[in-house]
Each structure stands twice: as C-alpha cells, then as structure tokens.
Amino acid sequence: xxxxxxxxxxxxxxxxxxxxxxxxxxxxxxxxxxxxxxxxxxxxxxxxxxxxxxxxxxxxxxxxxxxxxxxxxxxxxxxxxxxxxxxxxxxxxxxxxxxxxxxxxxxxxxxxxxxxxxxxxxxxxxxxxxxxxxxxxxxxxxxxxxxxxxxxxxxxxxxxxxxxxxxxxxxxxxxxxxxxxxxxxxxxxxxxxxxxxxxxxxxxxxxxxxxxxxxxxxxxxxxxxxxxxxxxxxxxxxxxxxxxxxxxxxxxxxxxxxxxxxxxxxxxxxxxxx
Amino acid sequence: xxxxxxxxxxxxxxxxxxxxxxxxxxxxxxxxxxxxxxxxxxxxxxxxxxxxxxxxxxxxxxxxxxxxxxxxxxxxxxxxxxxxxxxxxxxxxxxxxxxxxxxxxxxxxxxxxxxxxxxxxxxxxxxxxxxxxxxxxxxxxxxxxxxxxxxxxxxxxxxxxxxxxxxxxxxxxxxxxxxxxxxxxxxxxxxxxxxxxxxxxxxxxxxxxxxxxxxxxxxxxxxxxxxxxxxxxxxxxxxxxxxxxxxxxxxxxxxxxxxxxxxxx
Numbered sequence: 001x002x003x004x005x006x007x008x009x010x011x012x013x014x015x016x017x018x019x020x021x022x023x024x025x026x027x028x029x030x031x032x033x034x035x036x037x038x039x040x041x042x043x044x045x046x047x048x049x050x051x052x053x054x055x056x057x058x059x060x061x062x063x064x065x066x067x068x069x070x071x072x073x074x075x076x077x078x079x080x081x082x083x084x085x086x087x088x089x090x091x092x093x094x095x096x097x098x099x100x101x102x103x104x105x106x107x108x109x110x111x112x113x114x115x116x117x118x119x120x121x122x123x124x125x126x127x128x129x130x131x132x133x134x135x136x137x138x139x140x141x142x143x144x145x146x147x148x149x150x151x152x153x154x155x156x157x158x159x160x161x162x163x164x165x166x167x168x169x170x171x172x173x174x175x176x177x178x179x180x181x182x183x184x185x186x187x188x189x190x191x192x193x194x195x196x197x198x199x200x201x202x203x204x205x206x207x208x209x210x211x212x213x214x215x216x217x218x219x220x221x222x223x224x225x226x227x228x229x230x231x232x233x234x235x236x237x238x239x240x241x242x243x244x245x246x247x248x249x250x251x252x253x254x255x256x257x258x259x260x261x262x263x264x265x266x267x268x269x270x271x272x273x274x
Numbered sequence: 275x276x277x278x279x280x281x282x283x284x285x286x287x288x289x290x291x292x293x294x295x296x297x298x299x300x301x302x303x304x305x306x307x308x309x310x311x312x313x314x315x316x317x318x319x320x321x322x323x324x325x326x327x328x329x330x331x332x333x334x335x336x337x338x339x340x341x342x343x344x345x346x347x348x349x350x351x352x353x354x355x356x357x358x359x360x361x362x363x364x365x366x367x368x369x370x371x372x373x374x375x376x377x378x379x380x381x382x383x384x385x386x387x388x389x390x391x392x393x394x395x396x397x398x399x400x401x402x403x404x405x406x407x408x409x410x411x412x413x414x415x416x417x418x419x420x421x422x423x424x425x426x427x428x429x430x431x432x433x434x435x436x437x438x439x440x441x442x443x444x445x446x447x448x449x450x451x452x453x454x455x456x457x458x459x460x461x462x463x464x465x466x467x468x469x470x471x472x473x474x475x476x477x478x479x480x481x482x483x484x485x486x487x488x489x490x491x492x493x494x495x496x497x498x499x500x501x502x503x504x505x506x507x508x509x510x511x512x513x514x515x516x517x518x519x520x521x522x523x524x525x526x527x528x529x530x531x532x533x534x535x536x537x538x539x
Contacts, residue, residue, distance in 0.1 A: 038446040049453030054318075060463040061323045182302035182310075189314040199321045 015112045022116030026090040027124075043124075047078040047132045048139075054198050055140060071140050072228055073197035075132035076159055076221045082125030083163030083216075084170060084188050090117040091171030091258075092180050100175075101271050104262050114258050115251065117171065118164040125160040146230035155227060158240045159220025162247025166216050168254035175261050196221050216250065219243040276520070283376045290380025295388060298350070304388075307349060312342035312392035316399055319462050329493050331406040335396045336488045337462035342392025343427060344455050344481055346385050348448060351431035352438050354381045355526075365536055368527060375432060375523045382431040386424050411494030415501055419491050423484035426508040430480045432519035436526045459485050480515070483507040 051074045058070040091114075094100040103113065136142040144152075170187060174180035192198055194208065195217035201209055212218045220243050223236035265271040280287065298304045316338035323330045355378065358364040368374055400406045410416055438445040458465065458472060459481040465473060476482045487504035490496030530536040 037443065041447045041450040045447070045450035046453070049450060049457070053453045053457050056457065056467055057319065057463050058322050060467055061325045179302040182306050185303075185306050186310050186314075189311055193314065193318055193321070198318055203321065 015109050018108050019112040019116040019119070022113050023119040026093070026117050027120035042081070043128055044131055047075070047081070047128060048135050050074055050078070051132060051135060052139070054192075058198060067140050068136075068142050068228065069200075069225065070198060071136035071142050072133070072225050073195075073221050074192075075129055075136050076156070076224050077191060077195055077197040077217060078132045079125040079129050079156070079160045079163050080188050080191050080217065082121040082128055083160060083167045084184055084191075085167075086121040086124060087118045087164050087167030088171040088174050088180060088184055090121065091168070092174035095175055104266065104271060110259060110262070111255060114168065114255050118168055118251070121167065122157070122160050122164050125163065126156050129156045129160065142228065144228060147228050148231075148233055151233040151236065152224060152227045154233075155220055155223045155236065155240060158244050158247075159217060159224075162216035162220065162243050162250070165247035165249070165251035165254070168251045169257065170254075172254045172257040172261060175258075191215065191217055194218070214246070216243065216247050219246075277516070279373050279376050280379065283372055286372050286376055287380040287383060290377050291384040291387070294381045294384035298384070298388070304346070304350060307345045308342050308389050308392050309395050311345060312338045313395055313399055315341050315462075316396040320400060320404055323462075331400050331404070332408050332410070332492050333489060334462065335393065335400050335408060336492050337485070338396045339390070339393025340459070340461045340481065340485055340488065341456055343386065343389040343423075343484075344459070344461075345452055346389040346392075347382075347427055347431045347434070348451055348455075350385045351382045351428075352434045352445070352448065354378055354385070354431075355435050355439050359536075368530075368536060374527065375519060378432060378435055378523075379428060382428040382435075383424075385431070386427045390420070390424075410492055412491045412501075415498070416488065416491040419484070419487035419501065419505065422505050422508050423488060426480040426484055426512050426515075429512040429515035429519070433515050433522065436519065436522040440522065440526050440529065455479065455481055458482065460489075461485050478511075480508055480511040483511070 054074050055070040194212045219239040223239040226236050319334040458476045465476045483504045
C-alpha cells in the first residue's frame with residue numbers, strides 16, 4: 001500500500017513538473033524575442049485603442065450614457081488576445097519550430113503537456129483585462145464603487161479560462177491548417193460581434209443570439225456588466241458556472257483533437273507535414 | 275521620389291503591381307485584411323449605428339472600406355520591403371537600374387487598389403444582407419476622391435515601409451497603430467467627438483482627408499468646395515510624403531550598403 005502511494009505521488013509530482021515546465025517554456029519561447037516595448041504595444045496600447053474606438057463608435061449612436069457598456073464589453077473581450085492568439089501560437093509553435101516530433105516521441109502525460117500551454121496565458125489574459133478596465137476607469141470614468149471586486153476578479157479569471165479553452169481548440173486546428181493567422185483573426189473579430197461586447201445580444205437576430213450562447217466570453221461580459229453596475233455574486237453565479245463549463249468543453253474538445261492529431265500523424269507518418 | 279520616375283517607369287510600376295496582385299491573392303492574411311475584417315467591422319457598425327437614421331449605412335460602407343485600406347497599408351505595404359528581404363529578392367531589386375522606390379510604388383499601388391475590394395464587399399453586405407438602399411450622392415466626385423485617395427495612400431505607404439526598416443522600434447508598434455488611425459481619421463465617427471487636442475493630429479494624416487472627401491461625396495454631407503479642399507490636402511501630403519520617401523529610401527539603401535546589411539537590415 002505504502003509503495004503504491006509513493007508511486008502515485010511520484011507520478012503526480014512528475015506530471016506537475018511537466019505541466020509547469022511546459023507552461024513556462026512555451027510562454028518564454030513565445031515572448032523571448034519580444035522587448036518590453038513590444039509587449040506594451042500589444043498588451044497595453046492595442047487594447048486601449050480598441051476600447052477607445054468602439055466606445056466612441058457606440059456612444060456616437062447611443063449617447064454618453066452607454067459608455068460603460070462598451071468599455072466593459074471590450075475590456076473583457078481583450079482577454080481573447082491571450083486566450084486566442086497566445087494559446088494558439090504556443091501550440092502551433094511546436095509545429096513551426098520542428099519540436100512536435102520530439103514532444104510526441106516522449107512518454108510524457110499528454111494532458112499535462114496540452115493544458116500547460118494555456119496556463120501562463122490565463123494569468124496574462126486576466127492581467128490584460130485588469131489593465132483594460134483601469135483604462136476604462138481613468139479615461140471614461142467607469143465607476144467601480146458599487147462593484148463586488150472579488151466577484152469581478154473571479155469573473156475575469158473564469159472568462160479568461162473559458163477563452164483559453166477556445167484557444168486550445170484553435171491551437172489544435174493550427175496543427176492541421178497553414179492558415180492559422182486567418183482563422184485566429186477571424187475568430188477574434190467575430191467575438192467582437194457575437195460575445196455582446198459591442199452589441200446588446202437581445203437586439204441581434206435570433207440565430208445570432210443562439211450562436212452567442214455557445215461561445216465563451218458571452219456570459220463573462222454579461223456577468224462583469226452586472227457586477228460593475230452593483231449586482232451581487234449570487235446574481236452572476238449561474239452565468240459563471242455556464243461560462244467555465246463552456247470553456248472546459250472547448251478545452252476538452254481541443255484535447256481530443258490533439259490526441260487524434262497525434263494518432264493520425266504517427267499512423268500516416270505525417271507528423272511534420274500535416 | 276521624383277514624379278518623372280513614375281512617368282519614365284510606368285510600365286515597371288504596372289508590372290510590379292500585377293505581379294504583386296498575383297503573388298498576394300493566395301495569401302489568407304491579405305484576404306482577411308481586405309475582406310473579412312472590414313466586413314466584420316461593417317456588420318458591427320451597422321448594428322451599432324442603426325439608431326442614427328437612414329444615411330448612416332453609406333457612411334458605414336465607406337468607413338469600413340477605409341479601415342480595410344488602412345490595415346492593408348499598415349500591414350502589407352508597411353512590410354513590403356521586409357517581405358522581399360525574407361524571400362531573398364531584396365538584393366536583386368536594389369541592384370537593378372530601376373529606382374527601388376518605383377518598385378515599392380508599384381507594390382503599394384497593388385495593395386491599395388486591391389484594398390478597394392473592402393469597400394465593395396461592405397457595400398454588398400449592407401445592400402444584400404441588411405437590405406439597405408444605398409445611394410451615392412455625388413458619384414463623379416466620389417470617383418475623383420477614390421483616385422486621389424489611392425495616390426495619397428500609396429505615397430503615405432512609401433514613407434511607412436522604409437521607416438519600418440530603418441527604425442525597427444517603430445515596427446514593434448505596428449499592431450497598436452491600427453485602431454488609432456481608425457479613430458483619428460474619422461473613418462466611422464466624426465473626429466469632433468474626440469478631445470480638441472487630437473484635431474491637429476488628424477489634420478496631418480492623409481487618411482483623414484481621404485475619409486472626409488469620400489464621406490462627403492458619398493453621403494452629400496459637404497459642398498464641392500470642401501471636397502476640393504480635401505483633395506488639395508491629400509495632394510499636398512502626397513507631395514510631402516514622396517519627398518520624405520525619397521530621402522528615406524536614399525538613407526535606407528546607403529545605410530544598408532555601408533553596414534553590408536542589405537539582407538539583415
């Protein structure tokens with residue numbers, strides 16, 4: 001019994017180490033060539049510019065009272081920069097840099113390897129949302145005085161995790177298509193419409209509303225708006241449960257695709273060519 | 275860049291433009307920049323601005339088309355020299371007797387002209403899927419505005435491309451430069467909404483004058499004098515941009531030769 005437990009602990013420790021190493025190394029590999037200024041341009045100024053553009057565009061039509069709607073929607077949607085682009089590049093990077101055969105040649109736990117790719121982007125994405133909301137408060141006067149900040153923090157974390165779930169699925173698609181930039185950019189911009197970041201969902205045609213409900217971000221944005229306008233955690237809890245469920249489902253689908261890709265690539269001898 | 279070169283080398287300009295178009299047509303990122311992204315922005319703006327009344331649809335069509343034009347100029351024309359370097363053709367292009375800026379002019383011509391698809395696709399989207407009846411108020415002036423805008427965008431692109439090569443630090447801001455021009459040039463909302471201190475910045479951007487001319491001629495918001503003034507500003511900035519481009523190209527090539535870094539600049 002003791003030996004069995006020690007063995008289990010060792011496997012657990014090894015998996016944890018693998019998860020952490022995969023997390024750190026994939027993130028460093030993605031951003032190593034970046035200078036802080038490039039990071040600032042992508043993570044601070046680009047989100048700011050997006051928020052300003054859509055907030056002015058929206059308030060041009062509906063007046064200044066609606067500023068909060070656009071600032072919060074776009075600030076939360078910013079998590080997709082890390083969730084979609086960051087996670088996808090972390091996975092597809094192994095293909096483009098020729099390290100995929102080595103990864104698939106190891107006996108390492110695939111689940112740890114796969115989900116480890118998203119971990120740093122969850123932290124990074126959540127930080128991006130905090131920066132974006134800070135811009136919203138400083139430039140557009142978004143008021144957080146009525147906000148349950150810990151619930152908002154949880155909302156940001158949950159939404160980032162669910163968006164990274166979609167990113168994991170997109171990352172696997174990048175293993176089977178060369179048009180990864182096209183797919184990523186298209187998904188990112190479609191989220192601007194379907195997540196309700198810029199258009200109230202009840203004003204969209206029914207088929208678009210239905211589609212919105214199967215996407216990450218939709219409930220996270222609704223939850224953040226409710227909390228910032230003074231809503232309680234109990235009001236948003238069902239939204240957050242659905243949001244994390246959707247994210248985990250996408251992540252799981254991504255993992256299945258990742259496994260399928262490995263089996264097919266080994267069977268067809270197409271690991272480097274698919 | 276000398277105007278004379280454009281006349282002397284007009285065949286080269288057209289040939290480069292044709293090859294660039296053929297080359298780029300298979301690039302999915304370019305399809306995204308000139309068709310998908312402007313259409314998504316158009317859909318968003320059509321939903322967001324529908325409370326403004328009937329005329330806004332044409333405003334959105336032109337504005338979203340302009341976003342495609344700017345994104346294409348920033349990402350495709352801005353990287354045009356870098357791409358030649360990556361493909362190993364930069365040395366040959368610099369070595370041929372044709373001035374290098376003439377070749378880049380041809381590439382920019384192709385990029386800007388193909389970006390006009392973004393306006394057409396937004397037009398079709400608004401008309402077919404949203405059911406708007408779109409009426410061009412001053413078609414002749416609009417065509418004139420499009421032609422002058424093309425020239426202004428190409429000239430602006432000739433400044434951006436060498437700048438990205440000489441000062442790599444600027445290129446690092448490329449992703450962050452897309453939305454600010456959408457905002458400052460008034461593509462989809464008037465710059466009067468912005469703080470007053472941003473207005474002079476808008477005035478020195480050729481895309482702002484292009485947006486003014488195209489919006490005013492398509493929706494009939496401005497009189498002929500205003501349109502002519504916008505044309506004049508675009509031509510003025512084009513001359514300034516071509517002058518700056520000639521200096522920048524000379525400096526870029528000189529530096530590359532001195533440092534022996536043509537392939538690594």
